[in-house]
Structure formats: structure tokens, C-alpha cells
Amino acid sequence: KTGIIGPRFEHAIRNAMLTVMYEPGSTFIEVVRILTDQNFVQELLPKVQDPIIRRYWTDQIAQTSDFHKSEVLDYIVSKFGRFVTNKMIRNIIGQSQSAFDFRKVMDEGKILLINLSKGKIGEENASFLGLILVPKILVAAMSRQDMDQSKRRDFFLYVDEFQNFATPDFAQILSEARKYRLNLIVANQFIGQMEEEIKNAIFGNVGTIASFRVGVNDASYLQREFQPIFTETDLINVDKYNAYMRTLVEGEPVPPFSIDTTKDMSKEKETGSSRVADLVRELSRLKYGRNAQVIEAEISQRARL
Numbered sequence: 001k002t003g004i005i006g007p008r009f010e011h012a013i014r015n016a017m018l019t020v021m022y023e024p025g026s027t028f029i030e031v032v033r034i035l036t037d038q039n040f041v042q043e044l045l046p047k048v049q050d051p052i053i054r055r056y057w058t059d060q061i062a063q064t065s066d067f068h069k070s071e072v073l074d075y076i077v078s079k080f081g082r083f084v085t086n087k088m089i090r091n092i093i094g095q096s097q098s099a100f101d102f103r104k105v106m107d108e109g110k111i112l113l114i115n116l117s118k119g120k121i122g123e124e125n126a127s128f129l130g131l132i133l134v135p136k137i138l139v140a141a142m143s144r145q146d147m148d149q150s151k152r153r154d155f156f157l158y159v160d161e162f163q164n165f166a167t168p169d170f171a172q173i174l175s176e177a178r179k180y181r182l183n184l185i186v187a188n189q190f191i192g193q194m195e196e197e198i199k200n201a202i203f204g205n206v207g208t209i210a211s212f213r214v215g216v217n218d219a220s221y222l223q224r225e226f227q228p229i230f231t232e233t234d235l236i237n238v239d240k241y242n243a244y245m246r247t248l249v250e251g252e253p254v255p256p257f258s259i260d261t262t263k264d265m266s267k268e269k270e271t272g273s274s275r276v277a278d279l280v281r282e283l284s285r286l287k288y289g290r291n292a293q294v295i296e297a298e299i300s301q302r303a304r305l
Contacts, residue, residue, distance in 0.1 A: 012076050015056040022047040025096030029303050032080050035073045037304070082124060089125050091292055093132070094299040099288040102140035106155040106182075107147075130165035138173045141182035152181040162186035163193040171201035178205075191218045208247040210259070213238045226256045 016034050020026035023044055033040050041057055048054050061069065083089045105112050114133060116126040137157055144152050159165060177184055191199060203209075203225070211222055219235040226235065230244050238244060238258075246256040 008072065009076060009079075012072065015053055018050070018053050019044055019048055019057070022049070027094050027096060028080065028084060029090070029094045029299055032077055032084055033303055035077050040304075083128055086125065087296075088121065089128070090299065091295045092129065094302075095290070095295060096298070096302075099290065102137050103143055106137075106140060106144070107153055109153060109155075127164050131167065134159065134165040135167065135170075138170070138177070138182070141177065141180040142173070144180045149179070154181045154183060156183045156185060158185045158187075160187050162188045163195075163198070166194065166198045171197050174201045174205050190215070191221050208245065210243045210245045211235055211238070212243045213240070229256045230258075 012035070013031070016031050019041075020030040020034055023030065030040075034044065041061075045054060045057060064072075083093065100112075102112075104110070114129075116130050118126045121129075134157075141155065174184065186202070188194065194202070209222075209225055211218075211226070214222065214235050216232075216236060219232045222235055223230070223232040225246050226244055235244065241260065241262045243259050243261065244256055245259050247254065
């Protein structure tokens with residue numbers, strides 16, 4: 001979004017990341033460190049087996065003047081600074097091991113809730129974490145290639161404000177998700193928020209579309225999905241809490257229809273228990289959470305702070 005990614009940036013980050021990957025348990029913290037600490041480079045180089053990666057440090061960087069080296073590397077490091085200097089984000093991305101396995105979440109039918117509220121953690125942090133987590137889930141789904149198709153359990157991924165986390169690679173994954181039993185339910189407010197490639201991938205692969213009240217521009221685009229049952233005017237004037245839906249039944253398209261999403265939740269509220277909810281949250285913290293002070297101490301030690 002800020003136009004910071006270019007060939008030189010990608011080249012430097014790619015080599016930095018590939019280098020630190022030779023050290024088990026490395027994180028973004030080590031990526032920043034290798035770009036600022038020449039001693040750390042020398043410490044890792046003997047472990048690097050790829051001659052091309054080694055030559056990046058021994059030839060290209062070593063032969064760059066200190067002034068230009070500092071200018072380029074400082075620029076690159078500054079782009080990570082907004083994240084690694086934020087204690088909350090640093091404690092998430094700076095841990096050597098993940099508290100849980102995305103593949104296990106899928107295969108064992110677990111529920112994973114990720115709150116990326118911009119109001120709570122900030123817009124940049126929400127986008128950054130989303131751009132890390134959503135692809136990790138998708139990659140975990142594609143790793144099911146090693147499992148017999150009949151044993152792949154359905155997994156449902158719900159992504160609100162989808163456009164914030166969609167990358168160009170996502171378009172390819174969308175077309176392949178179904179064979180890995182990954183069911184994507186994505187929502188956003190305006191079609192114009194999506195890149196053209198992503199938009200084409202969604203409407204080219206999606207099985208169900210639900211359209212609540214939309215603006216004129218979106219209605220003009222969506223009307224082709226609901227013709228001839230519903231028109232552009234219908235899409236603009238749909239009642240509150242109602243929507244028009246186009247879907248498949250047993251793999252075959254059926255005529256679009258309207259739905260009412262209102263429901264009396266009083267019975268569900270009566271059967272629910274806030275005490276059980278609190279216990280579930282506490283159990284999750286005990287099983288998957290770690291003490292923040294311990295994490296900070298580990299990061300400080302690895303970063304030589």
C-alpha cells in the first residue's frame with residue numbers, strides 16, 4: 001500500500017530470510033538483526049549451504065561501501081521497525097515456535113478465532129497479521145496433498161473485510177481450495193475494494209453469493225449474477241436484514257432467491273452459559289498461551305538486547 005516493495009527490497013529481504021532459515025527457530029527478529037549486525041552474518045554464514053545466498057553476503061554486500069550499505073539496509077530495516085518495535089506484535093511474530101499447528105486445527109476440527117480488530121490493535125498491525133495468518137491457513141490446507149481425499153475433513157475459513165488480507169497469490173489458491181476441502185466464506189462491503197485479479201478469481205470460483213443492500217456501482221456489477229430473477233433496482237432496495245442469494249444444490253445452480261436473516265436468539269441465550277465461556281477461554285490460555293515476560297526475555301536474549 002505504501003509502495004515500499006521493489007526489486008532491491010525483495011532481493012535483500014529474500015536473501016536475509018533464506019539465510020536466517022538455516023538457523024532453526026529464526027523469526028522476523030533475526031531478519032532485522034542480520035541486516036544490522038555484521039557479527040551475526042558471520043555467525044550464520046558457515047551454516048548456509050546455498051552458494052548463491054552465501055555470495056550475496058560475501059560478494060555483493062561485502063563489496064558495497066559502508067555508506068551505501070547503511071543507506072540501503074537502514075531503509076529496509078525501517079520498514080520492519082513499525083512491527084518489531086511494537087511490543088504486542090513483536091511478542092507474536094518473535095516466538096521461535098507457534099503455540100498451535102494450523103494443519104492440526106483443520107484435520108482435528110478445532111475452532112480458531114482470530115480478532116484482528118483495527119480499533120484494538122491498529123490498522124497496520126491488523127493488516128500485517130492478517131497477511132501472515134491467512135496465507136498460513138491456506139498453505140496448511142494445500143499441505144493436505146499428502147492425505148487421501150476421502151480422509152480430508154471439511155474446514156471452514158471465515159474472513160471478514162477480506163480485501164485487507166488478499167494477495168495476488170490468493171487468486172490461484174481460491175481456484176484450488178475445494179480439492180483440499182477448504183471452504184472459504186469471505187465478506188466485504190464494496191466490490192471496488194478488491195483488486196481486479198482477486199475479484200475475477202472470486203466470481204469465477206465462488207459457489208454461493210449473498211448480496212445485502214448495495215450501492216449503485218455494486219448493483220450494476222452484481223445484477224448479472226442474479227438475472228433474470230432480480231434486477232439492479234432490487235439489489236439497491238433490498239430490505240434491512242434481507243439478502244438475495246445465488247447458490248448451488250448438489251453441484252448444480254438453482255434460481256436466485258431471497259432470504260431473511262433475522263432470528264430470535266432468546267432461546268440460544270437461555271441455553272448459553274457465561275461461566276462455561278469463561279472456562280473455555282481460560283483453558284485455551286493455559287493450553288496455548290505463554291507468559292509475556294518469558295517471551296520478552298527469550299526475544300531479548302536472541303536479539304542480544
